[in-house]
Amino acid sequence: MVDLTKHMKKGLVEQKPGQILAFAAYTNKIPDIIKFTIGEPDFNTPEHIKKAAEASIANNHSHYAPSNGTPGLCKAAADFLAEKYGQKYDPSEILITNGVTESIYDFLTAVLNPGDVVLVPTPIFPLYIGDALSMGATVEQIDTSDDDFKLTPDKLQAALDKYGDRVKALVMNYPTNPTGVMYTQDELDALADAVRDKPIFVLADEIYSELNYDQPHASMEKTLHDQVVLMNGVSKAWAMTGYRIGVVAAPKPILDQIAKIHQAITTTEPTPMQDAAEEALVNGKDDALPMKKEFQKRRDVLYDGLTKLGFECVKPKGAFYIFAKIPAGLEQDDTKFIYDLAEKGRVAVVAGSFFAKGGEGYIRLSYATSMDNIKEGLKRLEQYVKENKA
Secondary structure (H helix, E strand, O other): OOOHHHHOOOOHHHOOOOHHHHHHHHHOOOOOOEEOOOOOOOOOOOHHHHHHHHHHHHOOOOOOOOOOOOHHHHHHHHHHHHHHHOOOOOHHHEEEEOHHHHHHHHHHHHHOOOOOEEEEEEOOOOHHHHHHHHOOOEEEEEEOHHHOOOOOHHHHHHHHHHHHHHEEEEEEEOOOOOOOOOOOHHHHHHHHHHHOOOOOEEEEEOOOHHHEOOOOOOOHHHOOHHHEEEEEEOOOOOOOHHHOOEEEEOOHHHHHHHHHHHHHHOOOOOHHHHHHHHHHHHHOOOOHHHHHHHHHHHHHHHHHHHHHOOOEEOOOOEOOEEEEEOOOOOOOOHHHHHHHHHHHHOEEOEEHHHHOOOOOOEEEEEOOOOHHHHHHHHHHHHHHHHHHOO
């Protein structure tokens, strides 16, 4: 009998299965566990958006939409980006995808050839790395843990010098999953200068753009428009993760090539979901504000509680994650730590090493959960530290 798994696509075997989702599934078996695992708002989608989806179905918007997206949603996305962030795109420069997950895959598939190099500041959500590896690319993980989890121009330049013209893309996600770190505009401009006028694409994943707490949203697009492929969507800020609507914005010659991949794998997104997303972007521009205020309160409570227990954390500036260093005296293997904490303390967190280089010895906690859960989780964590710290 032939083992066909040995004859499958090169690079695929290097991809790790979804460790975050696997651990979350494992914790489902533990009764009365407090979860800080999945990055999904615990709020409901605003009523006016749900009604727009219902009206779309009632009005028989049940046929194929144009592949790049409905005209209404493409215009709404372009208008939203311009009004909120000064990011100027024509509706013809907008592509609607099956969440930013598909956006990332479409982009990397469209630009990478085997042997190309993708620069990825880590720790970071692992999807970018797995996608790039499956396409035969080399991923250079740039550890940012010594720089408050921000990529510096010096480290970026070192990677550029190392690989030269093999570098095809730089991945940037801000506010960042898993750390909640946000760059200033000056910091992003300095990084943009390092790749300006080079044949290098910048994947700018800005899905958490509406969840910046302490500053206006900054973007590499502002100073590097022609090289940036911008990604956003409605999942996080409108609590619409299940609607699966992502947005790609890029200069039209670039977008047209990315759209070919989208057409091949998805064709188009469900029309009622696009109509709902249009409603969000047109009439719900500030829907995220109450959610953001609540996330800030949760962040402060969780940050204060963790630091009192001896966890070192960079205070998040956006998104809804805290990245905390495991205190000395506790199990330092972060994977062993999270399983032990789940079993003994009935608290579920995510291992930092799941987010690539620089995450070892850390845990990620999502505060996209209720304040009651956060307070109870901190009590349990305090008890676990007392009982297990050497």
